[in-house]
Structure formats: C-alpha cells, structure tokens
Amino acid sequence: MQLNPGQRLRSASSEAEVIVIRAPKGEVHLTCAGAPMIPFEQAQAAGAAAPADAPPLLIGKRYCDEEGTLELLCTRGGAGPLAAGSRELAVKAAKPLPASD
Amino acid sequence: MNILTLLEIVAAADGDRVALGDRDTGLTYAGLLDLAARTARRLDGGEGTVLYATTASPAFPAALFAAAWTGRPFAPLSYRLAGDPLRRLIAAQAPALLVAGRAVLDLAAEVPGVTGTGPDDLLRTAATMPPTETAAPQDPEAPAVLLHTSGTTGTPKVAVLRHRHLTSYVLESTELLSAAPDEAALVSVPPYHIAGVAGLLTGIYSGRRIVQLPNFEAAEWVRLAREQHVTHAMVVPTMLARIVEVLRADGGGLPALRHLSYGGGRMPRPVIERALELLPGVDFVNGYGLTETTSSIAVLTPQDHRDAVASADPRVRRRLESVGRPLPAVEIEVRDSGGRPVPQGSAGELWVRGPQVSGEYAHASHLEEGGWFRTRDGGWIDEDGYVYVEGRLDDVIVRGGENLSPGEIENALIAHPDVAEAAVFGVPDEQWGEVVAAAVVPRPGARVSAEDLREWVAARLRSSRVPALIDVRDSLPRNEMGKLLRRVLRAHLRPAPRP
Numbered sequence: 001m002q003l004n005p006g007q008r009l010r011s012a013s014s015e016a017e018v019i020v021i022r023a024p025k026g027e028v029h030l031t032c033a034g035a036p037m038i039p040f041e042q043a044q045a046a047g048a049a050a051p052a053d054a055p056p057l058l059i060g061k062r063y064c065d066e067e068g069t070l071e072l073l074c075t076r077g078g079a080g081p082l083a084a085g086s087r088e089l090a091v092k093a094a095k096p097l098p099a100s101d
Numbered sequence: 102m103n104i105l106t107l108l109e110i111v112a113a114a115d116g117d118r119v120a121l122g123d124r125d126t127g128l129t130y131a132g133l134l135d136l137a138a139r140t141a142r143r144l145d146g147g148e149g150t151v152l153y154a155t156t157a158s159p160a161f162p163a164a165l166f167a168a169a170w171t172g173r174p175f176a177p178l179s180y181r182l183a184g185d186p187l188r189r190l191i192a193a194q195a196p197a198l199l200v201a202g203r204a205v206l207d208l209a210a211e212v213p214g215v216t217g218t219g220p221d222d223l224l225r226t227a228a229t230m231p232p233t234e235t236a237a238p239q240d241p242e243a244p245a246v247l248l249h250t251s252g253t254t255g256t257p258k259v260a261v262l263r264h265r266h267l268t269s270y271v272l273e274s275t276e277l278l279s280a281a282p283d284e285a286a287l288v289s290v291p292p293y294h295i296a297g298v299a300g301l302l303t304g305i306y307s308g309r310r311i312v313q314l315p316n317f318e319a320a321e322w323v324r325l326a327r328e329q330h331v332t333h334a335m336v337v338p339t340m341l342a343r344i345v346e347v348l349r350a351d352g353g354g355l356p357a358l359r360h361l362s363y364g365g366g367r368m369p370r371p372v373i374e375r376a377l378e379l380l381p382g383v384d385f386v387n388g389y390g391l392t393e394t395t396s397s398i399a400v401l402t403p404q405d406h407r408d409a410v411a412s413a414d415p416r417v418r419r420r421l422e423s424v425g426r427p428l429p430a431v432e433i434e435v436r437d438s439g440g441r442p443v444p445q446g447s448a449g450e451l452w453v454r455g456p457q458v459s460g461e462y463a464h465a466s467h468l469e470e471g472g473w474f475r476t477r478d479g480g481w482i483d484e485d486g487y488v489y490v491e492g493r494l495d496d497v498i499v500r501g502g503e504n505l506s507p508g509e510i511e512n513a514l515i516a517h518p519d520v521a522e523a524a525v526f527g528v529p530d531e532q533w534g535e536v537v538a539a540a541v542v543p544r545p546g547a548r549v550s551a552e553d554l555r556e557w558v559a560a561r562l563r564s565s566r567v568p569a570l571i572d573v574r575d576s577l578p579r580n581e582m583g584k585l586l587r588r589v590l591r592a593h594l595r596p597a598p599r600p
Contacts, residue, residue, distance in 0.1 A: 005265065006102050006239030019102050019239075021272070059114050060277025073102070073272065075110050095429045097274045099286070100362045100388030100397040101296040101303060101335050 003028050008040035008075070014050040016057045016078030022064075022071035032057070033079045050079035057082065063089040102268045104245050105169040105237045107306045108134055115278055119310050121159055124285065124329065127310065128159055133166075138232030140167035140223065145233065147173075149196035149214070150247065153292055154178040154187070154205045156315035160220035161292045162301055163227065164200050169245060169264070172238040176247035176259075177293040180205055181581040190249065190257075191215055241265035246298055247463070250392045259463040260392045262298075269456035270299060270395040271306050273430045280309035286333040287326055289314040289340065294582060296335055296365060296388075299396035309333060319343035323355070330357040335388075337365035339583030342372045348379055355380065364388035364397065366584055367492060367508055370422055371515045377410060389424030389490055391476060393467075395457040399433065399488045401425030416483070422512075423487040431455035433488055435481055440469065448481040448504070450494060479506060496587055498527035498535050503565055505537060507587075510568070513561045514539060514554060519547035524577050526587045528570060528594055539568035540590050542576060549573060570594060 003023035010017045011032035017040065018032075030037045033050035057063070057080040064071045065084055072082060072089065082089040108130070111120075116131030128136065140163045144151065151168040153161060153175065161177075168175035176194055178187065180201065188208055191199060195214030199206065206217040218226075245264045249257040286309050290297045304311045312329045314322055317340055326334065336344065341363055348354065361383050363373070368387065377385060384403030390396045401424055409420040427433045435449040436442055443449040452473045460467050460474030468474055479491040491497070491506035498505040507525035514523035522542040527535035543549045551571040559567045578589040 005241045008239065019106060021102060021268075060110060062272065073110075075106065076113060094276055096276060096279065097400060097428065098362070098384065098386045098402050099303060099307070099309075099333055099335075099360060100274070100364060100386050100390075100400045101300040 001028065001030065002026070003030065003070070009037040009072075010040050010042070010044070010076075011050070011078055012036060012038050012044055013048040014054065014079035015076060016074065016080060017076035018057075018063070018072040018082070019075050020071075021062065021073050022069065024067075024069040028070065029085050031083045033081070054079035055081050058091075062092040064092045065089055102241055103169055103237045103239055103243075103264050104267050104271075104302060105137070105166050106239075107268065107271055107302060108137065108166055110277060111305055111308060115308060118278075118282065118308055120305060121162065121311050121313070123312075124310060130305070130308075133159075133162060133305075135232060136163045136224070136227065137166035137170060139227040139230050140164060141170035141233040141235070142230040143223065143227040144168065144171045144173065144198065145235075147171075147198050147216070149173065149198070150194045151175045152178055152191060152194055152197045152199045152201070152215075154180045154191070154199065154201040155220050155292075156180070157288065157292050157297065157313040158220055158315065160200060160224055161313075162305075163224060164220075165246075165298075165301070167227075170233060170235075170237045172240075172243060174244040174247050176249075177291075177298065178249065179291070179293045179581065184208055188212060193259075194247070241268070248295055248298070248392050249293065260459060261461045261463060262395055262459050266395045266457050266459045267299075267302060269430070271302050273457065274397070274428060275303045275307045277306060278308035280307045282308075283330070284308075284332045285310040285312055285329055286335070287312045287314060287322065287329070287331040288335070289317040289322055290335065290337065290365070290582075294365070295390070295392045295396050296337075300335055319347045323347050323351075323353075326355055326358060327353070331355075332357055333360040333362075334358065335362045335364070337583050338363060338368045338372060339366075339579065341368070341376055345372065345376050345379060355383070358383050360384045360386065360403075362386035362388050364390065365582065367490070367511075369515045370512050373421060377406065387424050389488065391478075393458070393460050393462075393474060394431075394453055394455075394476075395459060397428065398431045398453050398455070398458070399424045399427045401487075405487075420487055422508075423483070423489045426486045426488065427453075428455070428457075431457070433482065434473070446481060446483060448479060448491065451476045451478045451480045451488070451490065496526065498525075498537055500527070500530075500535050500537065500565055501533045505566055510537060510539065510558065510562065510566050513558050513566075514541060514568075516561075517549070517554065517557050519543055519549045520554070521545070522577050524585050524587060524590055525568065526591050528591060530569070536569040537566060538570040538572070538590075538594050540572045540574050540577060540594070542574055 012035040112130040112134040119127040387401035388397035530536040
C-alpha cells in the first residue's frame with residue numbers, strides 16, 4: 001500500500017497499532033506478525049491470531065528500515081515483528097537527551 | 102502525526118499517572134485526554150484559530166489539544182501586551198475563538214469575527230458536554246501552533262509550527278514515559294513562549310507531572326518548588342538570577358530539585374557559576390533554540406557542566422559559556438554574511454536545519470536552499486563540536502572594523518563585585534563608526550564609578566573592548582520575558598562630544 005505520514009494502521013492478527021512518521025514514495029508491503037497491516041478503521045477478521053512466539057512491539061518505540069526512509073511509531077503494544085517486504089524493521093536506537101524545556 | 106497522538110499514547114500506556122497539578126489531587130493523563138475530548142466538542146462548529154491570551158492553567162493544555170483535535174491552529178498570545186498592539190494581533194487572527202481573562206475579552210469585544218470565553222468558563226461548559234466522537238485529523242503539514250516571536254529588534258512575526266515540527270521535536274528529544282513516577286516539572290514560562298509549549302509536550306510524553314506557576318515571582322517559585330517536591334524546572338537567565346538571590350537570602354536550598362535547565366537568552370557566566378555553587382546536587386542543562394526552530398536545537402548536558410567546572414583546561418572550562426552540541430537530528434553550521442561556510446573555529450552566523458526547524462512565518466517560508474534556516478545569531482563552533490552563541494547579529498558592535506560581541510564585555514562587567522547587571526551595546530561614533538557603551542546597574546547599596554569599571558575591563562580584555570561610555574542606572578529595560586531591550590538603551594544614550 002501507499003503510506004503517508006500521519007496514517008494509522010493496525011495489525012491484522014495482534015493488538016499492535018502504529019502511526020506512520022516517515023514514508024518512502026511508492027508502494028510498501030507492510031506486515032505485522034506475518035500478516036499485511038490493515039487500516040486503523042478496519043476491524044480485524046474473526047479468529048485472527050499472531051503466532052505465540054512472535055516478538056512483541058513496544059508502545060512508544062520507533063521502528064525503521066535500514067535506509068531510514070520508513071519510520072513507524074508504535075502507539076499500542078502487541079505481537080510483531082513489523083516488516084516491509086521481506087525485511088524486518090528494527091527499533092530506532094534511543095538517544096536519551098536531558099530535558100531542556 | 103497530530104500532537105494529540107502524543108497525549109493519546111501516554112493516556113493509553115499509563116492513564117492513571119498524574120499529568121498536571123498537585124501530586125495527590127492533580128489531573129491524570131486519562132483525565133486530561135477526557136477533558137481535551139470534551140473541550141473539542143465545545144469547539145465543534147467554530148472555525149479559525151484558537152487564541153489563548155491568559156496565564157497557564159489546565160485550560161492551556163485543554164485548549165491546545167482540543168484545537169489539535171478539531172484541526173484548528175492554536176495561537177498563544179502575550180496577555181501582557183498593551184491594549185492596541187494586542188487588539189491588532191487578535192484581529193489579525195480572525196476568525197477565532199479567544200480564551201482570555203476579563204480585561205482582554207473586553208479589549209477584543211468589538212473585533213469582528215472573534216468570539217470570547219474565559220478559561221474557567223471554557224472548562225465549565227466543556228465538562229457538561231460529552232467527549233467528541235470525531236477522530237483528530239492526521240495531516241502532519243497542518244499548522245498546530247502559531248507563535249509570535251519576541252520581536253526585541255522589531256515588529257513581532259508569527260512563526261508557524263506545523264504538527265510535524267512539534268512531533269519531530271518531541272520524538273527526537275524525549276522517550277515515552279521515561280520520567281520516574283515521582284518526577285515533577287515546574288513550568289513558569291508563559292504559554293506564549295516556545296518553551297511553554299514545548300515543555301508541555303515533552304513533559305506529557307515523558308510522563309513527568311507538570312506544576313504550573315502562572316506568574317513568575319522568585320520567592321513563589323521557590324515556595325512551590327519545595328511544596329510540590331519539584332525535581333525538574335526550566336528558567337530563563339533573569340529568573341535564575343532572582344532565584345539564586347532568594348536561595349542565598351533564606352539558605353533553605355531545594356532538596357528535591359535534580360535538574361535545572363536554562364535558555365531563552367545568554368546566561369551571564371557569573372550567574373551560572375553562583376547557581377552551580379549554591380545547588381551542587383543539581384544537574385544543569387543549557388538549551389539553545391529559537392521560536393522558529395521549535396525550542397532547543399543544542400544542549401549543554403549535566404556532564405558537560407561538571408567537566409567544565411572540574412577542568413583546569415581553559416578550553417574545557419569555557420564550555421560553561423557554550424550552548425553545547427546540536428540535537429541528534431539537527432545540523433548547525435557557521436557561515437559568513439554571503440552564506441558561505443567559514444573555516445572551523447571562525448565566527449559567523451549560525452545556520453540550522455532539521456525536522457523540527459520551521460523557519461516559516463505566516464505567509465512566507467524563510468528557509469534557504471537545502472532546508473537551512475538563518476538564525477540571525479552570531480557564533481562559532483569549536484573543534485569538539487560545542488556551539489558558542491555570541492548574540493543577535495544586530496547587536497554586534499563594529500568598532501573600527503573590528504567585530505565585538507557584547508557578551509564577553511558584559512561578563513567582565515558583571516564579574517565586578519559591585520555590579521548587579523550590565524548591558525553592552527554600540528553607539529555611533531565619528532572616528533570609529535561605533536564605540537562600546539555600557540549600561541550598568543550597581544548591587545544594592547554599592548557605588549560604582551565609570552573610571553573604576555573601565556580599569557576593571559581593561560585589566561581583563563583588550564583595549565578595544567573597554568566601554569567609551571558608561572551609564573549607571575537603577576535597572577535595565579527588559580521585555581516581559583526578561584529579554585534585554587538594547588534599542589531602548591541605545592536611544593537613551595546619545596554619544597557625548599569627544600574631548
């Protein structure tokens with residue numbers, strides 16, 4: 001699907017929800033726990049379940065591709081992983097900064 | 102992404118944590134989201150900007166997030182402005198809903214397209230309404246906050262901060278719920294200051310309880326910090342100077358305080374050194390940023406402060422005068438007046454770019470090619486990447502072709518034991534083009550002589566920096582945020598005929 005910053009998506013098979021922070025031009029085949037992600041407004045199909053050993057996505061973490069052109073913020077935790085095509089997205093390393101305002 | 106999403110995430114992750122106010126009776130994140138949803142319902146059907154021209158209270162975040170929820174820009178205004186200028190700023194934003202106290206509402210009563218409500222009335226009517234059922238729009242390009250720049254050198258401009266600027270700043274500088282449950286931040290900068298807006302958003306996203314002080318007064322700040330066990334605070338330099346005086350006088354200290362950040366103007370080195378001495382257990386952070394850059398673009402960390410204080414190396418020690426290094430997503434470069442990069446270590450104008458940099462005023466982007474924003478601040482960057490800000494380029498004194506920055510001369514003057522405050526500026530001179538002038542406020546009960554101060558500066562700085570004119574005054578002219586108004590001093594001090 002075509003992704004746009006601000007777009008909200010949910011996993012088809014787990015509790016996970018994300019919001020698009022940065023998106024590349026063109027189509028992205030975005031999956032969560034192995035199933036294509038669905039629009040936020042769409043309800044999950046009945047009986048969908050993520051594999052029991054699926055790695056969790058954590059609320060507040062950002063997930064990126066290697067090039068940094070795709071970035072998603074996890075707004076609700078749930079089973080992952082997130083992947084674009086065949087490539088898994090990684091947690092963006094946190095660079096904690098002291099509060100300045 | 103909409104700035105409201107930041108609050109939604111925190112409310113979903115830890116809704117029972119206290120977001121605002123007293124640690125026992127304050128508003129929780131879930132409560133604040135609910136209040137914003139009801140306030141959004143109250144705003145339904147209206148159009149245009151949500152103007153907020155009053156002090157900080159729960160109505161400030163409620164109105165900010167309700168505006169974001171309904172896709173309307175939020176514009177905090179200085180309620181301290183005089184009648185006519187404030188009415189003009191309000192009229193320029195019509196159509197609008199104006200949230201303000203009685204005096205400002207009366208002032209704007211006749212302005213076409215503007216409807217008014219008091220902050221308490223806004224919350225009271227919102228509380229009687231059901232939460233909105235409409236989802237917030239998710240256009241990252243939509244204007245979220247319109248801020249008037251302080252305009253110390255001219256007419257204020259309206260900086261446009263879009264949702265993407267604010268959310269980038271929060272996500273790049275803050276981790277979700279990274280604050281411990283006992284942390285509390287005392288916010289005493291007003292809602293119309295960029296640090297008031299940015300501090301609210303980063304405070305919420307990090308899960309740090311916010312204690313609002315509507316009108317800064319140093320003794321009240323100290324009292325509230327002690328009563329509310331405040332662990333974090335942000336102050337502008339004039340506030341810190343006054344807090345230091347209160348603490349010195351009462352000797353009580355601030356036992357809960359762990360973290361004090363300062364910004365919004367040049368910090369005189371003697372003030373920060375006194376504060377470091379008086380509050381030895383506190384982490385100090387210097388943040389440098391502009392309204393147009395969505396708050397901080399560089400920070401001097403607590404470790405930087407400790408290293409500087411402990412070091413015998415003058416290169417490390419002088420970092421107390423720097424604003425630290427750029428944020429990870431921000432680039433800062435030094436360029437000459439023609440926009441060409443200058444050699445490492447040379448002074449010039451600071452240029453900045455990054456996802457949080459707006460550089461945009463109402464109706465016009467001021468970004469240069471490549472997304473760079475010219476700060477109009479002079480400065481330089483040392484070999485370790487520490488940024489030194491010398492002040493507004495308009496304030497640089499050009500004496501006989503030599504560029505002098507007021508800051509170092511002010512530091513020398515303030516270091517004098519009888520001097521409380523000093524401001525340095527250029528005045529026209531037939532021989533030199535400009536000469537150095539200084540306005541000096543003596544400490545209470547002290548007397549200073551111009552001759553004595555000239556000798557003091559001459560013993561510390563090169564002779565070109567010695568003020569030719571010295572004006573001893575009771576106070577310095579400042580705007581309501583404590584920013585020095587050099588143009589007022591310049592107009593007051595006419596150059597004397599040369600002997």
